[in-house]
Amino acid sequence: MAQEFQRVEEKLYQNRYVVDSGKPHITVAEHKTPSANLLAMTRICPAGCYSENELGQVEIAADGCMECGTCRVLCEPSGDIVWNYPRGGYGVLFKFG
């Protein structure tokens, strides 16, 4: 059955964020080819923060991050990413939660 899905960006548009410009709280370590888990993030990050560039490397734009920690659980122990919380008061601010 063909399904039409709403774009994640449209969903995130409903959310409230205070972005700490120029200070991303998650960074991807330099790599030539991504690990299986890092590559999986391009599909399973609920905020769609991860994407694959034309060289097949995985990049992150963390502005829409909901700070769930899925990528931390999958990719931090292996050193694929560095994960911190945003500075106090920044990041996603749930209206309802």
Next chain:
Amino acid sequence: MIDEKFDAIVIGAGHAGNAAAYTMASRGMKVLQLERGEYPGSKNVQGGILYADMLEKIIPDFREEAPLERHLIEQRFWFMTDRSHTGMHYRSDDFNEDRPNRYTIIRSQFDRWFARQAQAKGAVLLSETTAVELIQDAYGKAVGVRTDRTGGVLHADVVVLAEGVNGLLGARAGLRETPKPAHVALAVKEMHFLPPEVIEARFNLKGNEGAVIEAAGTISQGMAGMGFIYTNKESISVGIGCLVSDFAENKTSPSELLDAFKKHPSVAPLIEGSEVKEYAAHLIPEGGYKAVPQTFGDGWVICGDAAGLNNAVHREGSNLAMTSGRLAGEAIFQIKSRREKMNAENLSLYRKYLDDSFVMKDLRKHKDMPALLHTQAQNLFLTYPQLVSRAMENFVRVDGTPKIEKEKDTFRAVRKARGFGVIGDAVRLALAWR
């Protein structure tokens, strides 16, 4: 920079942190509570159901003031295939009692209220402050925390780590491990707004009555997971969660999984015409008893989701969090009133309280369930729902086929799908439940 030393620093203002801060502050202790959000609740996500008993033990008259959505009078369990659901409903007017047992809540409002109660008892709250490091002395005793805002170190006799499932402090200090992908579920949720009377008509409710639907089956596409639909006053929380390890293996988009759940013919009419005002994601500890880390040490205790205190079988977490926070507060107060040290030996009292409470008793009871759900996901979430649906259709549809043929079809389907494995599955499930 705050120079004074506190009796206790509580990291986080969720259920566990607020319960701990309230318990200690109301007993006259000097408590500092840190919250990284703009205000308590702004970083917190839950389905969410509040269990009255556990909050009553902290604030007996909470119903007078707490922001509650609806008290629950009906629970539905749905076993789903792509086009059907087989349901079990329990509804009782007994739940329309003076002191209802369960409520839906909205965390950003509830947590703000709960934290304010702790402040009213004297706890000092620092919002917009992210704790970045647990400070330990030369002997490894926790003596305070460093934050991103206050400059130096904040000192206390004991640090209560109520930092949530994804808390960094405990893991960075080596007190617990980063959760394993198979031990946490990722849940995504949307808030669908509708007029109260529409919600009441669609769910057969009146006034502040509420209903809950928990759903499992092909909606999780073979992954170990569940969907949920909770009625709030003016909104419906719709979400779905599956183990992170399964998401990683199947490379399924959580957002698309939720969209498919919303479009299911049993779900779509309930939320039709709603306005979505938020999309949230959160991890849920699902590792059960065997994944609970060390809960106390020299100068620290760990509570709530940070300690993995979540009953995945019964979908309970907020009550375990609240109770663990309260018990930590009570244990710390006991030790302080005896003028003893906040060392591991004395703080083991917290673990004793936990072991004696429903928190550990319930988790121990279901200690084998997480592994079973993980290894049997395909059968439990894909095969069985389809078998149940087929059996129900054979039972209900009247089309001139003799009943004996219909029953044969049902049994043939079971035999073909699982053979005698069905007996083994039943036994394993019963043993894990025991």
